[in-house]
Amino acid sequence: MNISKDTVKETFQRETKNATSQWLGRRFQLKGVTVRAIDPVIEAITETPLLELKVKDFTVNFTITNLPYRVEMRDPNSKVYHDAKASIEGELNQLYQRSDLAANFVGCSVENFRPTGWKNETAVNSICTFMKAYGPRTFERDFVYNVFKNLTGKGSMLGKYMLDDRTLLVNGYSSEVSPVPYRKDLPFWAIILICLSVLLGFVLLFLMCFLARRRAGKYQVQQNIFGNYFPHLDMRRTR
Structure with a gap:
């Protein structure tokens, strides 16, 4: 479909004209309108997704470890909460703004504070947001984790704050946590062989017990005042 420049200009002027002059919305007054045709080369480039x-x-x-937890930190409306939140967010923002992720970094926000059981410590839960492009570069939790770890002295110092390097988690990931070993399931044919082997073992055990009882039934045992007598073992009967 081909549309001329004059048609586009007339439509734009008609839709932006009011009683006195031309306005784009309520805030912008227009002084003149120029319509230029798109270069076919540019048009071809913009067709690329x-x-x-x-x-x-x-x-x-x-x-x-050097920020004592206070009861006021539970209240998002308290001054203690706001001061601690603003200070920690500033340190987090500076950390990622000077990292390799700076171009994609949006910002960090402290969500809440928690006690740890030690009076001089405060646990911090925060969310850091990054722009990601579905292209050559992707973001994973271990990448964000390693950037934090490297820029904080292996997770020990965030600006003026001293950290417990064992407590750093990014989306639940930590290099301190040993991965659970992968256990490969047995193939179906192996399970069948194991079941058949167990069944065969029971059958053999049953046969051995049956033969032992049958053999024992052939022997005669007689009891007298002198004790048990085994006739089949008496050598005198063979003569």
Whole structure:
């Protein structure tokens, strides 16, 4: 479908004209309209599908060892909560803004604080958001984890805050956690062989018990005042 420049211009002027002049919405007054045709080369380039941009959230949890937990930290409306939240968010934002992920970094937000059982410590739950492009680069939790770990002295110092390096988790991931060994399931044919072997073992055991009882029944045992007598063992009967 071919549309001329004049048609586009007339339509635009008609739709933006009011009683006195031309306005684009309620805020922008127009002084003139120019319509230019699109260069066919540019048009061909724009037909290439663009990378789909989306954001991905990562939960970043850690424990600060030089920030005593206070009851006011439970209340999001308290000054203590706001001050601690703003300070920690500032440190997190600076950390990722100077990292290799800076171009894709959106921001970090502290969600809540938790006690740890030690009066000088405070556990922090936060969410850090990154833009990700479905192209050559993807984001995984271990990548975000390693950036945090490397820029905080192996998870020991976030700005003015001292950290317990054993408590860092990104989407539940930690290099301190030993992976669960993978157990491969037995193939179906192996299970059948095992079952047949067990069944054969029971059959053989039954036959052995049956033969032993049958053989024992051939022997005669007589009891007298002198004890048990086994006639089949008496050598005198063979003469």
